[in-house]
Amino acid sequence: EAIPLAERMLAIRKKLLGNEHPDVATSLNNLAGLYSRQGKYADAEPLYRQALEIYKRLPADEHLNVATSLNNLAGLYEKQGKYADAEPLYRQALEMRKRLLGDEHPDVAQSLHNLAFLYSSQGRYADAEPLYRQALEIYKRLLGDEHPDVATSLNNLAALYESQGRYADAKPLYHQALEMRKHLLGDEHPSVGTSLNHLARLYWGQGDINRTFEFFTQGVRVEEHNLTLNLAVGFERQKRDYVNTISDSTNAIISLHLNSATNNPKATRLALNTVLQRKGRILDVLTNSQKILRQRLDPESQSLFKNLINAQSQLSHLHLFYNYNEQYRTQVTQLETQIKQLEDQLSRRSEEFRTQSQPITLETIQKLIPGDAALVELVQYQPFNPKPSPDKRFGKPRYAVYILSAKGETKGIDLGDTETIQKTIELFRDNLLYPGADITQVKQSARDLDKILMQPVRKLLGNTRKILLSPDSALNLIPFEALVDENNRYLVENYSFTYLTSGRDLLRLQNHSPSQQPPVLIADPNFNRPGELVARQPNANNIDAKNTRSIDLSQRVFSPLPGTAEEAKAISTLLKVKPLTGAKATEGAVKQVKSPRILHIATHGFFEKAPANKEKTTLDENPLLLSGLVFAGVKPRQSGGEDGILTALETTTLNLAGTKLAVLSACDTALGNIRAGEGIYGLRRALVIAGSESQMISLWKVDDDASKELMVAYYKKLLDNQGRSEALRQTQLEMLKGEMYQHPYYWAAFIPSGDWTSMDK
Structure with missing residues (x-):
């Protein structure tokens, strides 16, 4: 809801005040901040830079807005892990604010806090802690004990302690931050979700799996609420960027089950429930949106939809038939802008877009699985370790599988590291794509891949022969029917496969x-x-x-x-x-x-x-x-x-x-x-x-x-x-x-x- 207003304000200010006015820079900063929140870092950076240059050209080079722009740009770099680029900008902003505002000011506290967060992200805990403490004390003195900035400081100081294994120091601060955020921001604010996930991580580090499960469950619920809101409107890449902002919790929840709670049915179901909510979610939203558009369009929306079709056709034609040059770039940019605007306008015209997403639960999907079939949900994830320093929390990507039948408990296992599986896939495909290859060689490569992917799955399937298969990543490139089992038989001889993007497809397939x-x-x-x-x-x-x-x-x-x-x-x-x-x-x-x-x-x-x-x-x-x-x-x-x-x-x-x-x-x-x-x-x-x-x-x-x-x-x-x-x-x-x-x-x-x-x- 905020972005179109920010874009409109920027356009109005440029028209009335010119491109060099400080209010234009303010609008650029605001819009960039919104993009950054959605994970659209490539879109945010040029706007932050434009704002900074405008402020620098003003008569007073030491203007406070220069410090704000430096701070914002540094924050963007930090989110992308560009710590070397971020640190000097944070330092400049801090020195400028101290010089212009004195040591006791909320903006100075913000700079201290940001620099501390950067140090903490790099594992420089001794440098970070005194800055966090200074920022927290300034906030409390100036803003009172109950304020969102105070909650943020408490949360991040707790995270610092947690990274050092100081759980007794971290726990009360995390809980204070959570209660303050709930009270001030509401139970479903994204910051509440952040606090819940941090507490889950803390209890996980202490080995308390039940409390970990409790807080992750609440955190997923908050993230799902905000995911639904943010996927309801906008263009596709915007949606992809937003989904990426919650990928850490997806990886952590899968890792909790596979690495720390393998035999815990609640952890298994939470992991699969999270996968079902998030995997292929954008495709689901786009498909439902397109259906609503075709069935419910008023005359003005029909005109917008026709314009969208024409713009996409023009963009396709340019991509296929034009050489890359300045004219091509200009035309492509214009068409991309037009497509984004049309997609956004269309999605905002339908109230159904904002209400179509109903809560997706594992139980809902389970009811739609035939009695003689099983859903086999493959997923790529990054293992999360709650104990190492932040820059080493996530390991190299791996594949996992979850199996859900019409009745009975969910089953899930790790299948191995992505790199090894990828090499086996490539060899398998190389043999498949050459009809002159010796059939013995083909079957051997098929058998090698089956050992990794489907042999472990068959042990969990029992007598089920009908498989609703949802691959992920490179697994989408192989025909599972051509894998070979331990009896030297192709899987097509004993199993029936149907491919899905996600188990959530079963919901859509009910609507004819x-x-x-x-x-x-x-x-x-x-x-x-x-x-x-x-x-x-x-x-x-x-x-x-x-x-x-x-x-x-x-x-x-x-x-x-x-x-x-x-x-x-x-x-x-x-x-x-x-x-x-x-x-x-x-x-x-x-x-x-x-x-x-x-x-x-x-x-x-x-x-x-x-x-x-x-x-x-x-x-x-x-x-x-x-x-x-x-x-x-x-x-x-x-x-x-x-x-x-x-x-x-x-x-x-x-x-x-x-x-x-x-x-x-x-x-x-x-x-x-x-x-x-x-x-x-x-x-x-x-x-x-x-x-x-x-x-x-x-x-x-x-x-x-x-x-x-x-x-x-x-x-x-x-x-x-x-x-x-x-x-x-x-x-x-x-x-x-x-x-x-x-x-x-x-x-x-x-x-x-x-x-x-x-x-x-």
Whole structure:
């Protein structure tokens, strides 16, 4: 609520007073402070610097506002761990304030406190303690014993004692700070959450697990309240930055269970409950928001939404077709600003956005798990140790897994360090992506990864064979079906997998919208229109590039895919619809669909890494620009009124509410920018945001002929009323038993995501 007011005030002051007025600097400082609170450090720093320069240019160089700006900029550096940059600025601010205000002033106390906090963060406890004490005494004398600044001083002095293992000194100060903050700020203020988490950490360090659990539970409740408020409005990166501000408590709660309370059912449930509340949360918010927008838009909101779609299309076009130069930078900046403003305006127009998030509990999710299934929630976390100094509290990332069934207790175990698992994943994928690899070698790499990931899980699953799998980070890049168990059998032979972003997806899958169109099939695009075909290029794995559904955007190779024409013909006969092929298979046609029962697209897909010659900030704001699909007319950039490349960013605005199944029969459609805790920023994410109930997507460059065989067999089983996931599994088993496509390169490329049930349910 504060940011749009601060932005408006800044604009008004600039207009009325000019860019060099001290009031403009004040507004810059205020806005930067808000950004900093949300973890948007890259946005805050230039504003703090601008404010500092304005104050320095004023006639009195020793103006108090210079000290304030120095202090603010130092605080920003400190939050990012840039202690060497922060310390001289804090010192300058302290000396300036003492000189101008004397030793007895709240601003002097603030500078003392900030410098002490910096020293404490570096483990310089002997330097920090006297400064903390001086600041606390000044605050008490000037502000009284009951004041938020006094509470902050008490809390941080307690943290200093805790870091030194002086628990008896720390405990009463923490409790004083907590009660003062509750009394002055209310039970749900973020500072109350901070105090609760600090107390949890203190009791953990003393080995009192019950009190640790008690305070972490209360702290999570406060953080969840504020998370809901801050995710209700704003643009996506703003939401990501805010979620990052509470990552420490997520890591600590998981670590509490896995490292200190392995057999404590309460700790296990708290850990999984926290994961369910936070993992994939932004995707959940965006999907619900998009649904509300489509169903409840008034005329003015419809206009805003149309402008948002147009701005995202323009940004996608710029990213794909323009060289990086000053004009490009200017246009991109303008479009990004416009997109942020439109997203924010749209979210603020709907009261439902502010009320849609209901409390998410483990019990709520558990009720939605079928009796014959189990939720397997994989999570990457950083181990937290409550005893070492602050700069050594967090260890190297590791993976853990939590298992939840319809009945019974939650189970959770640590799986190992991320670095080791990552190396094993890379070897596994290297073998999968080369169909000429010896099958014994493939199975060995699959077995090595299974030992780490799924063998420990199977011991906890018992007889359960249906797995609702929610991977995290790099685990999103592998088909678990192709792992090999201790009996040398692929897991697909004994287990059925459905992929989720988070167990919280089960809530969304309960809400079904009616389809408004029959199935839509788009395949075999004429990329060149009438024109000469591009020369064929071999790819790195010696697979004929002509015959795989992928493209190299840097080379702009758009070779025809004859298998997609046969695929579309066979599937269209089954579905009794006419496919859009050749010149009709355009990007414009895709953008015009309105909740088709099935959306099937067979074409080139791509995922590219962020190019070095373009602004990183652009792709950080919009990572969905890096993956997409190619359509007819892409060469002359005439594709039904579009440029011929549909990015994942543009895909988010498709109207797929009521679409039971979205199939991307293309390459790399499950790939994208990986963000731990939020899944992959790619086409799968985009299809979920657009409203589709389930998705079938690919993990690598798929073979054209094999994909056609797989898809036709899949639809036959789908129409035979088999479940959306089970139909794929049975198809994979048939290919595995056949002669031509036994290698998992052919049958394991596609994975099912979302609703696994029959299409008729």
